[in-house]
Amino acid sequence: MTDGIVWAFWGHEPLHHYRRMGSGAASIFKNGKWIEPWYERLHAEDTIRQAAELKINLVYTHFFKGFGLRAEKEQMERTRELVQLAHRYGIKVLGYCQLNSLHYETLLDEADDLEDWAGRNADGGIDCWGGAYYRWVPCFNSDAFKRYMRKVIAYGLRHIGLDGFHFDNSYNKPCYCDRCQHAFRRYLADRLHDPERTLGLRHVSHVRIPAFSGAVEAISDPLYGQWLHYRRQLTASVHEDLFGYVKRLSEDRAIVAHNPAFPRHYGHVNRIGYEPACSPDAVDIVFAENDGFIEMTEQGMKTQIEAYKYGQLFGYQVFNSSWLKDGQGNIRVPETSEEICLFEAEALAFGGICGSPWLMRPLKNGSRCVMDRADHTKTLADIFAYFSEHSALYTNVRRTNPVKVLYHPDNLMLAVKQGYLSLLAVVQSLVLKGTPFSYCMLDDMREVGDSDLIVLPGIDYISDAEVAAVRALSDKGHPLLVVGSFAAYNECGVEREPGSPVLEERDSIVRLPCRFDAAKYDPRKHFSAMSANIAHFDRSFAEVVGEMVSGVRISFSQPGLLCETASDAKGHYLVHVINPGNTETIDSLTVSLTFPLDGGQPPYAHCELYSFELAELKGFEWIDNRLEIDVRSLKTFCTLKLYGSSVKETAAIGAKG
Template identity: 35%
Template structure:
């Protein structure tokens, strides 16, 4: 895959913006300026400027669920724009809304649309939040899937798109007959001992356990086996539908699939399990509140999302919003990043952790005629400088994490403690970053690959299988350290409480259990509020990355120390940085430790240990 430098190019068609009826500083841009701004996005001048800045991939509007007939005119506009973008070497990913159908227009094209949609436990159609005019499709509807294949084929063959961005792709509740049949079949396939587990001989007559979509009404924990399997079924259901659509794109010549599954939102059950992301997916969209910033005495960043992406085989489009201050009437508290320190650290985070760069705000409207963020000359040159650096040093960031700390990713507890466990998992990942501890994600299958000196972290996994415990036990016997945060194994993976004398509970009797992060896995810097990662690039060289979150000024001297379990003592460190005058003042590499002294560090530095 080519080196990706991406930008949003407004993913909403003009009719949706008109129908939406909202006004705020965001990509959902409304008001008197809308026609002029929208028209400019489809012209040559702006995409040429983006290409000059370094952008080579954009995602933009294509299909919003109004229907092929209603959206025909906008698709024709997009077809002409794709030709212009390709002229400047920019590939175009078309937005497609997977989660909603606008019945006010689509019923003209599909009179039986009601047969495609999700329904609550009382048979009432489910809508997209307060948008009462947007029905939600049922993923078990074969007619819906086939219609979307028709849309995709039209985008590839007629519009000339290079791929698709699927939005609204999340695990929705639905209680229609098709979903009920699929749920019973799922239980039959995955539970081989129903009498022993749930007291039933079969699942022929069970109903789907109801779950409120109101966060405040969701249960704190679940022990009902069928309710646990409902969450797993919803994620499987989403995976199955996405796989069919994504594979269809690749089979018909599409290059890229971008997917927005609600990455790292608090509601794990209601969104997605990234481990089930289809193999045919290239990019995942992380639209959340984790813009990299020091705020309210806390570090906020997207490191975990990048780690998840690395582990499960896709690249990340980092698309959070920067929130500042309080909401005011008309506009929200979302602002367009415009200062060099903010832009630099955002773009550097993508390079370091994802081997990718880009941002969602370059063509956001300034609500004055057709003016966009990229029109600011200072903004343009700051971004171009960062992109030029990335293009020149791209090989440095095509790398794989090699950290000794392994954060175990296990979903059993996420399905049980649905309101707390996923957030706890995320908080512990943030805790590692705050302590300058590089880490990688592993799954159960990779516990067997851990080595002496590694540290496996278990973030309050109250639900755990016997098989997982056995793997941890063997790992501890070969010198792997186990850090249990919170509790472990109080219940089986199916929510059944274990006997209080069972040694699986809280890892009783397991050797190698530790109670705090060992000092030898910490990377120590003399600069506060830094992020540190260590990788091995495609040339086989170890690369150390340091990123400052509070990068408002330049530090004349910064020291970095870590235990040497990574670097060949014969290697020579070479520094690379978007901060032009950052360099290595001195260094010492022994079998025991590595010490680096930097000068003039502002935002970031990548140190390649060249053998």
């Protein structure tokens, strides 16, 4: 359903939202004299034709902002006309659907009981989104709200003709209404068979939701921990309900996309009540809206790789809608071909969806938008055409990365800052050394190879059963790299006896102590921290990983490159290479792949290079168990495809694309 997509933003909010928001809002979109002509252009046939010529085949546009079906009817008709026009050009349309705002000034016309739908803060007042007093936040336990959203979905599919939905802000803020207090107590009663042992309480009949703390760095209050369990399950249930309803009503044809403000920084369950592991089958696409636009900065390199890795793990695809900012912190669009190429190369290499979140952004000059910049559009056109021709290299592929990093939701939820910094330190170190890796989870190890290295990043909160599962991995011969501490607490936060041998010492287990310079981590600039030296290992992390990996090892003659490996539908071995410093071309690059041959024949006899630029494959040579590939003129990106099982055949050396 989502294979081969080339996507674009197409104006996600109706005109009356900009008018109500005014011109003082901290947004790239605000009320200005250019808004109306720009908005009209979004709906023009010539604009849609240009999109089709660029190979764009999916857009998302305005549909429901929370003003109500009556108040938004006129603009929804514009959406219906746009859908009909787009379909004539082979373009599917997702309708933007706001999940965290009730614009009471108009929605009260349809719902007299709207106040009962609204979430409440700790002092009993109505919670508002982003501090905007006219945008009430709904309670996810409100059946009336959920019934209304079904009505919105049905209208979008049946009358507007949408091909799916972009559910924005689909997260769960803390709510303290009576409905949620009762629901939380019911959850505790069902989940805790012995509340005395877990909470020190004989029963939970009178407990109340704890006061929210956005600054919490570790969960010590057991009731607060149970509340986080409850909140992430509540969000998952809402996502599952929406997904099931959309799929049933559309006979499984419509696409479901969510923007849950993830990933951004540590404490995602505490901040937004969202954990992707709780509902991995309830979404097709996730928006990664954050500061992770790939770029080289004075502090180092920022990437969106973390978000793409979550998509690989949980089986959804990623729309990269990250923010690129200027020196004053203002959101801007890419200005150079190099910036655009890096953005698209990262999506291709790591399994994201090719496209542009900025192509139709207004230039604040009449109807003009970024699409009018000829050099900008030419760069996108070349990349989109390349992807359309070579999509088999990037879709329906199986990741073959030899390093697996254990993703543990409970540890990230309860260890909060330390748990996340441990994970971030491992990811940061692997990314910056160009070491291909994937996430894995203990309850699903199907994609973990028999000899893959498994990294355990500071997993302190883990159950006895999960500790046993980790031991079993070691028993099967998996090398384990334990970074920082391990299993200091059980899943309820009960401390284990200090010094107890949770994991027996053995040759296949290596422990790597790690300390953090937490002062260098700024949660408001999370992705900048990807390159900050927040972690201090007792030994070189890259050196330890290199010693422990027994699968294919990859190295480059040039430092600072990003790398990903995969296998396509025909079994070809793929190596994606990105040069983040693409303002300068690498004239000559040697890519070395060391294979564990064990006396056997080299596995590949042919090599081809693919790129949307002018990179060239000059040659390749086997030296014992090492394959050396000579690449010339690498600017941003290339894919190397290895295949053929007999070295007696003539090596096919060529450049494609």
